Structures are given as structure tokens and as C-alpha cells.
Amino acid sequence: MSMFKRSPWMVHYDGASCNGCDIEVLACLTPRYDVERFGVINTGNPKHADVLLITGYINEQSQPVVRQIYQQMPDPKVVIAIGICATSGGIFSECYNTKGGVDSTIPVDVYVPGCAARPESIIDGVVKGLAVLETKRAAWRIERKKRNRVFRLPFFKPKASPP
Amino acid sequence: MKMTYVALKSLFSSPATANYPAEPKTYYPGTRGHIVLEVSTCTLCKICEIRCPTGAIQVDREGKAWSIERMKCIQCGFCVDSCPRKCLSNDPQYTSPASEKITDRLDVPYEPPKRKPKPETPPA
Amino acid sequence: MSNRTIIPFGPQHPVLPEPIHLDLVVEDERVIEAIPSFGFIHRGLERLVEKKDFQEFTFVAERVCGICSFIHGMGYCQAVERVMGITLPPRADYLRTFWAELSRIHSHLLWMGLVADAFGFENLFMNSWRIRENILDIVEETTGGRVIFGAAKIGGTRRDVTNDKLKEIGRTLKTIEAELHAITDVFEQDYSVQQRLRGIGILSREDAFDLGAVGPTLRGSGEPMDARCEGYAAYRDIEVEPIVESDCDSYARCMVRIREIYQSFDIIRQVLCRMPDGETEIKVKGYPNGEHFARLEQPRGEVLYYVKGNGTKHLDRFRVRTPTFANIPPLLKMLQGCDLPDVPVIVLTIDPCISCAER
Numbered sequence: 165m166s167m168f169k170r171s172p173w174m175v176h177y178d179g180a181s182c183n184g185c186d187i188e189v190l191a192c193l194t195p196r197y198d199v200e201r202f203g204v205i206n207t208g209n210p211k212h213a214d215v216l217l218i219t220g221y222i223n224e225q226s227q228p229v230v231r232q233i234y235q236q237m238p239d240p241k242v243v244i245a246i247g248i249c250a251t252s253g254g255i256f257s258e259c260y261n262t263k264g265g266v267d268s269t270i271p272v273d274v275y276v277p278g279c280a281a282r283p284e285s286i287i288d289g290v291v292k293g294l295a296v297l298e299t300k301r302a303a304w305r306i307e308r309k310k311r312n313r314v315f316r317l318p319f320f321k322p323k324a325s326p327p
Numbered sequence: 328m329k330m331t332y333v334a335l336k337s338l339f340s341s342p343a344t345a346n347y348p349a350e351p352k353t354y355y356p357g358t359r360g361h362i363v364l365e366v367s368t369c370t371l372c373k374i375c376e377i378r379c380p381t382g383a384i385q386v387d388r389e390g391k392a393w394s395i396e397r398m399k400c401i402q403c404g405f406c407v408d409s410c411p412r413k414c415l416s417n418d419p420q421y422t423s424p425a426s427e428k429i430t431d432r433l434d435v436p437y438e439p440p441k442r443k444p445k446p447e448t449p450p451a
Numbered sequence: 452m453s454n455r456t457i458i459p460f461g462p463q464h465p466v467l468p469e470p471i472h473l474d475l476v477v478e479d480e481r482v483i484e485a486i487p488s489f490g491f492i493h494r495g496l497e498r499l500v501e502k503k504d505f506q507e508f509t510f511v512a513e514r515v516c517g518i519c520s521f522i523h524g525m526g527y528c529q530a531v532e533r534v535m536g537i538t539l540p541p542r543a544d545y546l547r548t549f550w551a552e553l554s555r556i557h558s559h560l561l562w563m564g565l566v567a568d569a570f571g572f573e574n575l576f577m578n579s580w581r582i583r584e585n586i587l588d589i590v591e592e593t594t595g596g597r598v599i600f601g602a603a604k605i606g607g608t609r610r611d612v613t614n615d616k617l618k619e620i621g622r623t624l625k626t627i628e629a630e631l632h633a634i635t636d637v638f639e640q641d642y643s644v645q646q647r648l649r650g651i652g653i654l655s656r657e658d659a660f661d662l663g664a665v666g667p668t669l670r671g672s673g674e675p676m677d678a679r680c681e682g683y684a685a686y687r688d689i690e691v692e693p694i695v696e697s698d699c700d701s702y703a704r705c706m707v708r709i710r711e712i713y714q715s716f717d718i719i720r721q722v723l724c725r726m727p728d729g730e731t732e733i734k735v736k737g738y739p740n741g742e743h744f745a746r747l748e749q750p751r752g753e754v755l756y757y758v759k760g761n762g763t764k765h766l767d768r769f770r771v772r773t774p775t776f777a778n779i780p781p782l783l784k785m786l787q788g789c790d791l792p793d794v795p796v797i798v799l800t801i802d803p804c805i806s807c808a809e810r
Contacts, residue, residue, distance in 0.1 A: 178469050180492040183806040184517025184598040186469060187561060194564075194580035195343040208464065225490045226470065229462055244424075248381070251398040251428065255381050255511055258502050261495045276424040279401035280517055280598040284352050289424035291348065296426070329637045334574060336633070343581050357610070359595040380507045403510045403601055408609065417595070 171203025172294055175213035177233055179266060180256075181220025184280030185247035189217055197283045204290065210236040215293055217286075221249045221256060222263045234270045240300035242293040244274045246286060251275040354419035359402045361422045364393055368414040369435045375406035375415060394432040397422045453479050460794060462491050467798070469805040477791060485786040485794075487779060493809040497769050504764040505531060505739060506605055515771060516807040517598050518561060519749045521554045523771070524603035529683060530745035530758040531605050531766075535737065540730040541685075543607040548685035549722045550594065550602055552715040557586045558750035559708045559715075560631075562802045563638070566705065569795045570647040578634050585627050589620055607732025614726070621723045628716050635709045648702035652785040652797040655699055664781040665774045666752020667711065668801050671704035673697035678748035689721050701800040708802075711750075738764050749774050751802045773807035 178186050192199045193206055207213055210233045222230060234243070245266040248254035252265045266272050273296045276289035337343075345352065354360065362384075371393065376386045383399035384406060386392075400422075407415045422429070456477050462470030470491035476484040499511050512527035513520045525547050532539065560583040567575035587597050593612050594600040602609050612620075638644055654664065659672035669676055670693060677693035679686045694710045696703035739760030747754050752774030759768040778801040785797050 175463075177463050178492065180494055181806065182514040182517040182520070182599075183469055183492075183804065184514070184520065187517060188598060191580065191584070194584070195577050196345055196581065196584040197347060198344045201344070210463075220492065223491075223493065226462075226492070229470070229491070233463060248399065248401050252381075252396075254399065255401055255514055256494050256496060256499075257381065259495045259499060261493055274424050274426055275398055275428060277398050277400070277422045279403075279514075280596075282421055282597060284347055285421050285424060287347055292424050292426070329633075329640050330572075330574060333578060333633050333637065337578075343584075355592045355595075357593075357595045358591060359601065378507070380503060380510050401510070402596075404595070404609070405507065405510065 171205070172214045172290070172297065173205045173207045173212050174215040174217050174290070175207055175210045175233065175237070176217045176219070177230060179218050179220035179226050179230060179250065180223045180261075181247060181249045182280075183219075185219035185249070185278075188280050188283055189219065189246065189286060192283045192286050197287065199287060199290070211238065213237055214241060214297060215290065216241065216243045217246055217290075218243065218250050218266045219246045219281075221253045221265055222269045223261045224263065227263060227269050230266070230269055240297060240304045242273045242297045242300065243270055244276060244289050244293045245272045246276045246289065247281045248277060248279045251277065254279060356419060357417075358419040359404050359417045360419040361397065361402065361417075362395060362400060362404075362406065363416050363418045364395075364433055365414040365416070366393075366433055366435050368412050369393060370412055370437050370439075371435055372411060374409055374411060378405050378409045380405060391435050391437065392432050393435050394430055396428065396430050398428040455483065458791070460798075464795075467795075467803070467805075469803070471798075471803065471805050473786075473794075473798075475786070475791070475794065480791050482786050482789050482791060482794065485783050487783065489805075489809055491809070492806055496810055497771065500766040500769045502765075505760070505766050506735075508766065508769070509603060509605060510601070512769075512771075513599055513601065513603065515773070515810060516804050518558050518804055519554055519751065519807070520598065521550050521594075521600040521603060522747055522749050522754070524600070525551060525684070526745050526747045526754060526756045526771075527758070527769075528603050528605050529747070530743045530756040531739050531760070533743040533745065534739040534741045534758055534760050535605075535735070537606055537733065537735065539607055540733060541727040542611075542729045543731045545685045545722050545726050546608045546612065546731060547603065548689075549719060549726075550590070550600060551684070552719050552722070553586060553590055554600070555715045555750045556712055557583050557590070558802075559712045560586065562708060562750075562799070563634070563705075566796065566799045569799045570644070572644065575634065575637060575644075582627060582631055582634065585623070585630075589623060592616075593620070604732060606735040607730070609732075611731045614728075617723050617726060621720065624716060624719060628713070631712065635712070638705060638709055645702065647796060648700070648705055648800075649698075650700050650702075651793050652701040652704075652789060652800055653699050654781055654785050656697075658784055659699075659781055662780040662784060663777050664752075665777045666749065666802075667704050667707040668752065668778050668781055670695050671707045672699045676753075678746045678753045681746055683745075683747065685722060685725075688725065689718055691718070701796060704800045738762055739766065742768075751775055751804055751807070752778065771810060773804070773810065775801070775804045775808040778803075779808065 513524035564579035740762040742759040
């Protein structure tokens, strides 16, 4: 498939949800939907991951955990908010323990609606997220080149090409 | 040993995987996907706005518009059940993921029935 | 005396789809004590009764948990119906039982997959979830949702299923059951499964009873207790025999769940045979005034709903005691003295549903 240029690894965290979306994320890995045929692997380690899937809204106690997972992921990274709770708080938005959707804590790139979000929507969302990842990666590459230019040592300077 | 039988069986049976993004999924007719409004019969009665558990539906009587925040709707179908004119329905197709929160605003051409002007009392 | 170390387990752990945090006090490789900490997914939805009216609250009650969502909605509706003195039409009762048993099958299949993943049997995990998808197809066709059914309603059910459809479902379930035998045989006979589960996470019958274990955790320790014998909904016509195993270990709890799947197939068959015709809902008038405790059997065990109404459209109080909440003290007891690599398996044998426990 041309839309999956690389094998994105994802890490999944449940902010505070009814776990309906969590089991749908897991269902994506199983034979019926099998995202592994695109090279998507659900890894347990945030340091290996390109994509962060968050289900459920953010509350007081899960906020530092989510922030920590986000910071541990290497750049460039994409955050996908899955389910209505993750996008806006949904039916729990009036609860006393709610801080709001995931975007109240970390920047979100793609919102996947649905209560609970279907595996098909999650696959669509990951595809959208990968497009974002590709643009982010291009921008990041340019920035890295700039950074390298500053630190380049004089004897590594390329020879000027003859006219 | 038992597992070998199961594993061998899956070698020779047809794949369980639905080839999803290549072949579009066909939904069951009763699936609660997203809410659709039949604009021509809506009377802007505001019952759906009151009943919606998440406050996703907004009815603007002055601006003659019905709007729904797609990223707030939980597809419970309570508005569909409570609509007195049966102009709301569930469509099996899901809202597609997006980078922004979508709000759909529909213009409703409903004209409220004009009250009859009071008959002027003839001067005595 | 060797060194004691504290190893954190969770909240983000590859085995668990949900966050739970355990501080494991370890001496060499042996767990001495487990200290849980909660609140990662506490929502405080019991207080939402102040903001949502009692009919809207059915949707909140269904979202207590995404795995056994229908039974939560059904339990809440049942409690409110008792308060309001509503008797359901028999078809509604039977349809509710039908969906409740379907959700039990899908929950147990999900658990079978997760526990197979926990002891590293990837193939079994994939096969269990493959069969679970077939059950979810039936659910989606009849209710319109895969995970959150949205079919319960105060005064009946929101959808009806035609009798032809029910007959067709009966035939489909028969093929699914035949397919399932191949998977459960692996659990019963495979050498590696037995090695990972037998004699691990022992919970004696006295401990289970004293610590208030419920559901398969209790029944795996040899205590026959099943809230379905109370005879709510259609269980008043259908006899349910509690499934009991007396080995008290992880394998016994596994066997209880596997035998319960077949029991659920049997109950569904009876429900489909006896399905009465008629209305599926009745009109609800007035507001609840009074209080009631409803007791239901979930896939994970017994669940309690307390509802108190004050004659207005907002309830005074709603309280739910979920099975995982009751099963956590027995879990801590099981973890004492186990090996560190067995911790994920033992945690999974109580079928933890943290969203339920923290509400």
C-alpha cells in the first residue's frame, strides 16, 4: 500500500474512558482488522513509538502520565485522539473530575469520532495521522539540516565544485 | 498438540481478515453511525437539543438553522427516538476522522405559522 | 533476610489495556505484598444524576464499562423500574436476557484472548478474538452498536428483533459454538497452558468468601453463588446452575469462564425457543420516588445498583458496586507469595475491568 510508506509503531494509553474504545483498539490488531499487515505494531514502550493513540478524556491523575508518555516519544510524533471522550469529554464532560479532551494537555493531530470508535474509523484515523507524520518528518528533516550546518566542523566542509 | 490442529486448519481455510481500506465496509442497516436531519420536515422545536445527553445539537430559531457538533455526538439515538416529527434518522456510515472538530450546520426552511391578526372590533 | 525492592507495575503496561498501578514489594523474585493505587480513570459518573434526568442517565450507566455495557444499562433500568413499579412485557425481558448472555460470551472470549496473551500464547489470543468478532456481528446487527449496545431503556428495549432473524441467529450461534470447541480444547488439554496456570494464584474458599470475592473468582474457589439464580428478567423461567470448580487456582477460574460460555450458549438457545410475542416496551409515566437495590450477574461477577428517587426527574442518588471493585482484595491476597513473572497472569485471572472499578 502506497499510503503506508514506513511501518509506524504505536503506543496506546487509556486516559479515562469506559474502555469501549480500548478494546476496539485491541480489536484492530486481531485477525478481522489486522493492522499488522500495514506494519503497524502496538508496542508497549513509548520510546519506540511514532504514534500515540489516546482513548478517553484527561483527569487530574492521568494528566502527568499522559504528558510523560508524550515527552518520552521521539520526534516527530503524532497524537491521535480516539473516541468522543478523547475529543471533547463526551458524555462525561460534566463530571467533576474532568479536565476536558486530550487537547487540554497535549497537542492532538487527528480526532477519531465514534462512541465507541469503530475499528474501521481507527484505521482511517491512523492513515490520516500518518499523512501528518510525513509532513512533520519533512519539516523536522529541514530543521535538522539547519542545526547540523551550525555545528559542522571546518575540515568537513565540502570542496567547492569547479566552475 | 491441540493447537497444531487449529493452526493447520487456519492454513487451509479462507482468511478471516476483511480487506478493509481496499474494500469498503458494508454496514448493517440498523447501525448507529451518524445523525441525519431531513430538513424539509423539521420544525425547529428544540426537543432534540433538550434531550441530547452531551449537548451536541444546537437549534437556532432566529437564524433558522440546526447544527450538530460531530465530535461531541455519541450516536445514542435519543434525539431520533424523541423527535416528534420523525425528521431525524441514523445513517449507518460513520463520521470520518479529521484534524479539526467538525460542526455541521443545516439551514431549515421552516416557516412558523403566522398568528391570525386579531379581528379589529368594529367601532361602535 | 534478603533485599526488598519495590517494583512499579503500570499504569501503562503492555499486558493491560487499562491503567492500574500496583507497587510490588519483591524479595528476590518473590512478591511479598502488592499495594494498589487507583484513580487513573475515575470519572465520578455517579454524581451525574444531578445533571442528567433519569431517562438520559441510561446512556451514562451504559458507559460505566465498555465490555459489559449492556448489563450496566439493564441493571440501572431494572432498579428504576422496580422503584416506579413497572412490570415489563415478557418479550422485553427475554430480549434483555438474550443480549446480556451475548455480552457475557463476548466478554469471556475477550478475557480468554487477553489471558492467552499474558502467558505468551499469541496464536490463542488471535483465535479467541477471531471468534469474538462473529458474536459482535450479531450484536451489531440486532442493536446497532458493536461495543455500546444502546438497547436498554426504562420500560423495555429500544429495538425489536424479528422472529425470522432470531431463528437465523440461532443457526449462526450453532456454528460459532462448534468453532469454539477447537479453542477451548486447547485450554483444557494443552501442556503449556496447564504449566502456566495450574497451582498459581491460589485463593482458598474461606479467603474468597471472607474477602468478598464475586463471580468466577469466587466460583473458581468452590463457592456456588450466582446472582442469576435470583430470577430477574427471563431467568425466572430459565434455570441457571452455578458453575463451580474446586481447585482454587488460576486454572480453575479459567475453566469456570470457559464452561460459562457454553452455559450462555445454552441459555440463549432456551431464550430463543421460548421467546414470547408482543410488545417490547411500555410507556413510562411519572418520576421515580423511592429506593431500590438491584442485583445482577455480570461476566465478572455480581453487580449492585442502588437507586434513590425523590419524585423529580433527577434522581437523588445512584450507586454502583462493580465486581472488579470487590475482586481487588482477593487479588492482593493471591499476589502474596507468587513469582514475579506470574503477576500479569494472576492480575488477569480476576478479569480486571478498571473502568468499572473506578467508575
